[in-house]
């Protein structure tokens with residue numbers, strides 16, 4: 001534009017959240033770079049941040065293949081990967097070795113999850129171990145209590161269980177801590193989590209993970225596969241959840257679920273998300289997606305008279 005008063009494109013996309021500066025609001029959701037090997041490449045593709053992991057205390061192979069299914073007609077995926085990853089020791093080490101290169105990409109979040117071999121009642125110490133191995137290298141830590149592919153893990157979203165985990169992490173000195181939620185939570189259960197966000201002074205909420213539900217709208221035969229559904233069919237539900245959470249807390253929200261274009265990212269931002277993330281969209285739309293969304297966002301902002309992403313956050317609340 002020819003007006004001096006309008007800030008540059010890069011200023012308009014920039015978002016500050018939980019003490020970090022993000023060049024743009026579009027990030028890669030957990031699960032895509034489970035072992036923290038791709039942050040620089042993903043940064044080069046235009047993503048403003050990457051959430052690596054889920055990382056567990058011990059390395060684990062995940063479930064037997066096939067464990068990921070394309071529902072092409074629905075622009076969706078079903079996965080039951082089972083949290084395959086190299087484990088907290090190796091991933092913590094990998095992140096610290098790369099630290100000097102990591103300056104070339106945006107913030108790196110680390111998603112931490114419960115080890116398959118750990119009984120549910122030992123979850124707090126399991127998360128705490130993982131936290132200690134990766135914390136120094138993480139710009140934020142996302143506590144994943146919403147993976148549908150790990151036996152009993154979603155129960156950890158219940159108030160008492162989550163409270164014990166957060167206690168263990170804050171005792172370990174946790175700084176920037178977010179919690180990632182499942183889409184099936186009842187309103188009451190979400191409100192319980194939001195209470196804990198206040199009590200433990202958490203830094204943000206990520207909504208949402210994949211769903212075990214199967215909307216009637218699905219066409220693909222692969223819908224019968226067991227696992228978590230992601231992509232277009234969960235988009236609207238995820239956006240509504242962003243709005244539900246945003247109405248009840250002031251902490252930044254990362255909106256995830258079915259984002260595959262600028263309009264979808266913009267809808268989540270207007271619903272209250274400071275940042276968005278995607279996984280399934282990248283599978284269907286390909287590697288130009290982050291740039292396409294950011295370019296499109298600038299147009300949508302301008303059309304609505306917003307001078308920046310930050311000024312559009314929560315516009316629909």
Ligand SMILES: Cc1cc2nc3c(=O)[nH]c(=O)nc-3n(C[C@H](O)[C@H](O)[C@H](O)COP(=O)(O)O)c2cc1C
Nearest residue numbers: 029030031054079208209230231257258278279280
């Ligand atoms: C193959 C696959 C693996 C995933 N692994 C994780 C994971 O390890 N931890 C996590 O919190 N979410 C994981 N997710 C969920 C995504 O981070 C995201 O919340 C979900 O896919 C919804 O976003 P989308 O519709 O853009 O894919 C995974 C998703 C997929 C498709």
